[in-house]
Amino acid sequence: MSSLDALKEEGASLYRKLKWQEISDSPMVKSYTDWSMYEKYLGLGGDVRYEKPEGNYDFLVGDCGNVEPSYDYNGYIKVNEGKLAAYHFYELERLYKLKVSSGRHKIAFCVPKSKKWVSNHLILELEKGSKASIVVHEQRRSPGSTAIEVLLDEGADLELSIILEPDESFPSAYIIRKVIYNEGSANSFTFSTSSYMNRIEERNLLFKGSRLRHRSLVYSYRNLKVDNIMDTIQIGEGSEAYVAGLGMAFDSSLSSIRGTAVISEEARKSVSDLGIEALLIGDGARAYTMPMMKIDTGDVTAANHRASQQRLSRNLLFYLGSRGLTEEESTSLVLYEKSISILNHLSETKSFSEDKVKGVLKKIYLEGISRNYGPGGI
Amino acid sequence: MKRLGSPIELEKELKEVMGEKGVDELLGKAKEYKKEIEIRGKIGRDLIEEISKLKKEPKWMLNLRLRALELFEKLPMPNWVEGIESIDVEEFYQYVRPEAQPGEEWNQLPDWFKEYYTKLGLPEAEAYALSGITTVFDSENLVTKVKEELKSKKVIFTSMDEAVQRYPEIVKQYFSRVFPIGDYKLAALHYALWSGGAFVYIPRNTSVINPVEAYFIIGSELEGQFEHTLIVAEDNAKGETSYLHFIEGCAAPVLKRFSFHNGMVEIYAGRNSQIYFTTLQNWGKSIINFNNKRAIANENAHVEWVEGSIGSKVTYTYPATILKGRGSTTRNISVGISNGPYIKDVGAKAIHVAPDTKSIIISKSISSGGGLATYRGLVKILKGAKGSFSHVSCDSLILDEKSRAYTLPRNEVDEPTATVSHEASVDKLSEDQLFYMSSRGIKEGEAKALIVNGFIREVLKKLPLETVSILTKVINLEFSELGGVG
Amino acid sequence: MALEVLNLSVSIGEKEILKDVTFRLERGETTILMGPNGGGKTTLSFAIMGHPKYNVSGKILLDGEDISKLPTHERALKGLGLAFQNPVEIPGLRFSSLLNAISIKKRTGELDMSKIDPKVIVWAGRKLGEVGLDRSFLEREVNIGFSGGEKKRSEIVQLMAMDPKYLILDEPDSGLDVDGIKIIGNIVNGLKANGKGILIITHHAEITKFVKPDKVMIMLNGSIVEEGGAELIEKVESRGYKGYER
Incomplete structure (x- = not known):
């Protein structure tokens, strides 16, 4: 455990030395996250105001809220992981920790309003054997980074929906960690709208006998960019991870959806399944997918991954056309339904998530963002 | 007679060699042989000029080498290369010429070379199945045979060095135009030091029925081999096509210390041509193998890479096709086996530039005995490659608990009308x-x-x-x- | 009033698939279109429905109006319904949502996905029962993991939701057992009695055990080679299509 002050100090000296990224994402694209967007905000000063978010929440995290800040850090993010982590800690004014017992919890961050980088950090600790459902909602009107760490003690059972609404005109970065100790179990969902450059870096650590079912959904529109990373690292025997990411790229936006599934040497008899799908809607839309797999033991029960990027096929549009739907209607119907179907593994947090997803999709359509249709190749 | 490590079938009993443990043991311990020239030292202007002078090369080639040297010095070591401690390229002999007279007949060779080739079954294969063969030993081509089919069809098949002398206009036009010199550090090193290899030129509307083969042997430890193969198929007339099947094989005897192979293949597939390139990589366990392969496919051309990657200590190879012409297609099939504490880092790249292009990538990897088999791939669909299609499937099989399998695909789609899919699975032996x-x-x-x-x-x-x-x-x-x- | 196909020729690229096809489908009549596989039957149904991959010449008149230039969805809204032989899979789209969308679009001319009409769902549950499918079918993703028979039944329910004037059923009897074919046959007879024009495309003509056709057409190599009454079915069943080949 280290003190927040020490971390801030370390972050201050490290962020100037560390690189955003050591290894290229591909031979042709150095990085799917456009780091130059963040670079501009490093070291900028300015005021920050925190506003209460609309709606009813059990816990409000931040200066407007009802949770006491904490001064010791016991999370999993290392200040020397890279420039982003270092700068996140450097700018972190308050650290919040919540011990969560069984039951339903709705948590929201106070909404920071600023032109400078704002760091948010929340650690949720689930008690041993508890059974809880949690909604975490973050909106921001500032650039910056938000870390959300969820630690499930042994045998804890969690349903978690994280809803992220960054400000479109600033870069945003999310560092999410879920650690599931022995025999723990989580059904989780992460949803994010787009920003100037939006990086969602989610890492799941699975111990012995633990289970994770995770879904993520991102929309990108206009010329915004999202880089959605979901890594799963299984280090315990008999663990199971089922992860799927869906991205929809409208207009001239870029959706990158990727993840690495690691089954370490100790995680014998484990299962990993990773599926990534990107739908390209706009005429300038781009999608990058990287479903990676590193299997370090031959004693693996199952490991599969798949990815696809496409438009709705000509045959599909013809089929729905024969039912009286235009191409635009067919596309929006399928997008809508696909978005909703990704929430099937949720129960108590489902309606909250569904409302948010529907709301954003409606906004995309109302603003006429996706005007360009036309079928894919087949 | 045994015929192993080469792609041509002979109806010989396999049992005879079942007791032996790979092609290096088949070739036995490395034999002592006389070397006419050995060059080792600091990789700099002097060394490059010395090699070029030995080869009596024209000025333009020397200049190309020197440009490559400059880039080699500038470029960083690739940071994605895993599993290899830093290679000290100056520890290896950069150029080795064995004492033997190059020519067209097996008989002209000293006995100990002949023995290697006989064990590999090359003379026999050449006799009944090939339209041409060239063999590279260390840094130079030894035997190059051009048979009647090639001669009558006016197909040029020769060692790369001879091509520089005899066909400078064609070589100048295509050499280093498919695989750029500055692509990455080891490509630049290759161009600075290249020696030996094969050159094929296929005139328009010409199909070569029997395959041609190039065979590479590294005879000693602490040796660097930098062979270069260039295949050029001319544009064909409308409705006409051309065809070539090129096979390459490689082997090395048992060496005490490592040797380093950094070869390159460039293919220029003209309009409507079909080029099939098969590699049977069966280097011994002491070879560090970098293989740089790239093709450009023009309108309606088809390029097919087949890679059987069996031997070597570590292998890095990602054959790439740039689908530059409308309707061009590529298929890339790789089978990688990492048996023992070895690394296979193999994969494929398909770069879709033109509309209606198609790529199929199939990878099968097997790891066993503590081996690591990695698939590393890239599918890139550039904006404007409308209606393009790509499908990648990777299957890994892990045969025991201590072995590993990595699948690292990248799909980058900048053209929304493209369809790209990828599937992968890992299975174990139960x-x-x-x-x-x-x-x-x-x-x-x-x-x-x-x-x-x-x-x-x-x-x-x-x-x-x-x-x-x-x-x-x-x-x-x-x-x-x-x-x-x- | 009728659906008229006049001198319809269809090609893809340089390949001609249909040559100068002309026929007339009256309301309240059932026509059987028979022919060997690869003869152009499915192409005909796709071309009438307006699949964008074809180059089409000739005319298609629906109650006198030329629809041959209209996009697919407008043909559907004007009263043309096609039950596909091999309907495409749509991951994520629930059967109930598709029926809801079809029905809302049909009634209001617009699609608002967030509106769910409970009446449609009740109606759909009943219709599923009629074709022999369980109500839980509503929650399945469209055509994913459907058996051959489930696809046929699902297509029929969708057409009933559209309530078209003319129905084209592409191989409605393949992949179904006798009981299934009987159910579909009875529905067809009911639709006919309600004044719909029905074109049934079939390879084996199993469905004619339950549906009495008013007209039978034989299609071979992209052309209609013979027209007649029910007696043609027997002729084909006893002699095959060989007799038609030149």
């Missing part, structure tokens, strides 16, 4: 399967060979017959050493 087989009297090694053959059968169906047969044999050989374990 104890139940092994037990079942042993109850039928099948030993562990044999069982593994059977399972591996089953695992890659689907891929084999897509390959030329001669490739299939030799791959099957090499796999049996690779796993037969485990026979005694069970």
Whole structure:
């Protein structure tokens, strides 16, 4: 455990030395996250105001809220992981920790309003054997980074929906960690709208006998960019991870959806399944997918991954056309339904998530963002 | 006579060699042989000029080498290369010329060379199945045979060095135009030091029925081999096509220390041409193998890469096709086996530039005995490559607990009308399967060979017959050493 | 009033698939279109419905109006319904949502996905029962993992939701057992009695055990080679299509 002050100090000296990224994402694209967007905000000063978010929440995290800040850090993010982590800690004014017992919890961050980088950090600790459902909602009107760490003690059972609404005109970065100790179990969902450059870096650590079912959904529109990373690292025997990411790229936006599934040497008899799908809607839309797999033991029960990027096929549009739907209607119907179907593994947090997803999709359509249709190749 | 590590089938009993443990043991311990010239030292202007002078090269080639040297010095070591401690390229002999007279006949060779080639079955294969063969030993081509089919069709087939002398206009036009000199550090090193290799030029509307083969041997430890192969198929007339099947094989005897192979293949596939390139990589376990392969496919051309990657300590190879012409297609099939504490880092790249292009990538990898088999791939669809299609499938089979399998695909789609899909799975050999087989009297090694053959059968169906047969044999050989374990 | 196909020729690239096809489908009549596989039957149904991959010449008149230039969805809204032989899979789209969308679009001319009409769902549950499918079918993703028979039944329910004037059923009897074919047959007879024009494309003509056709057409190599009454079915069943080949 280290003190927040020490971390801030370390972050201050490290962020100037560390690189955003050591290894290229591909031979042709150095990085799917456009780091130059963040670079501009490093070291900028300015005021920050925190506003209460609309709606009813059990816990409000931040200066407007009802949770006491904490001064010791016991999370999993290392200040020397890279420039982003270092700068996140450097700018972190308050650290919040919540011990969560069984039951339903709705948590929201106070909404920071600023032109400078704002760091948010929340650690949720689930008690041993508890059974809880949690909604975490973050909106921001500032650039910056938000870390959300969820630690499930042994045998804890969690349903978690994280809803992220960054400000479109600033870069945003999310560092999410879920650690599931022995025999723990989580059904989780992460949803994010787009920003100037939006990086969602989610890492799941699975111990012995633990289970994770995770879904993520991102929309990108206009010329915004999202880089959605979901890594799963299984280090315990008999663990199971089922992860799927869906991205929809409208207009001239870029959706990158990727993840690495690691089954370490100790995680014998484990299962990993990773599926990534990107739908390209706009005429300038781009999608990058990287479903990676590193299997370090031959004693693996199952490991599969798949990815696809496409438009709705000509045959599909013809089929729905024969039912009286235009191409635009067919596309929006399928997008809508696909978005909703990704929430099937949720129960108590489902309606909250569904409302948010529907709301954003409606906004995309109302603003006429996706005007360009036309079928894919087949 | 045994014919192994080469892609041409001979109806010989495999049993004879089942006791031996890979092609390096088949070739036995490295033989002492006389070397006319050996160059080792600081990789700089002096060394490059010395090599170029030895080869009596024209000025333009020397200049190309020097440009490459400059880039080599500037470029960083690739940071994605895993599993290799920093290679000290100055520890290796950068150029080795064995004492032997190059020519067209096997008989002209000193006995100890002849013995290697005979063990590999090359003279026999050449006699009945090939339209041409060239063999590279260390840094130079030794035997180059051009048979009647090539001569009558006016196909040029020669060593790369000779091509520089005899066909400078064609070489100037294509050499280093497919694989850029500054692509990455080791490509630049290759261009600075290249020596030996094959050159093929296919005139328009010409199909070569029998395959041509190039065979590479590294004879000593601490040696660097930088052979370069360039294949050029001219644009064909409308409705006409051309065809070539090029086979390359490689081998090395048992060496005490490492040697370094940094070869390159460039293919320029003109309009409507079809180029099939098969590699049977069966280097011994002391070879660090970088293989740089790239093709440009013009309108309606088809380029097919088949890679059987069996031997070597570590192998890095990602054959790439740039689909530059409308309607061009590529297929890339790789079978990588990492048996023992070795690394196979193999994959494929398909860069879709033009509309209606198509790529199919199939990778099958097997790891065993603590090996790591990695698929590393890239599918890039550039904006404007409308209606393009790509499908990638990667299957890995892990044969024991301590072995590993990585799948690292990248799909980058900048054109929304494209369709790209990727699927991958990892399977293991189960104890139940092994037990079942042993109850039928099948030993562990044999069982593994059977399972591996089953695992890659689907891929084999897509390959030329001669490739299939030799791959099957090499796999049996690779796993037969485990026979005694069970 | 009728659906008229006049001198319809269809090609893809340089390949001609249909040559100068002309026929007339009256309301309240059932026509059977028979022919060997690869003869152009499915192409005909796709071309009438307006699949964008074809180059089409000739005319298609729906109650006198030329629809041959209209996009697919407008043809559907004007009263043309096609039950596909091999309907495409749509991951994520629930059957109930598709029926809801079809029905809302049909009634209001617009699609608002967030509106769910409970009446449609009740109606759909009943219709599913009529074709022999369980109500839980509503929650399945469209055509994913459907058996051959489930696809046929699902297509019929969708057409009933559209309530078209003319129905084209592409191989409605393949992949179904006798009971299934009987159910579909009875529905067809009911639709006919309600004044719909029905074109049934079939390879084996199993469905004619339950549906009495008013007209039978034989299609071979992209052309209609013979027209007649029910007696043609027997002729084909006893002699095959060989007799038509030149």
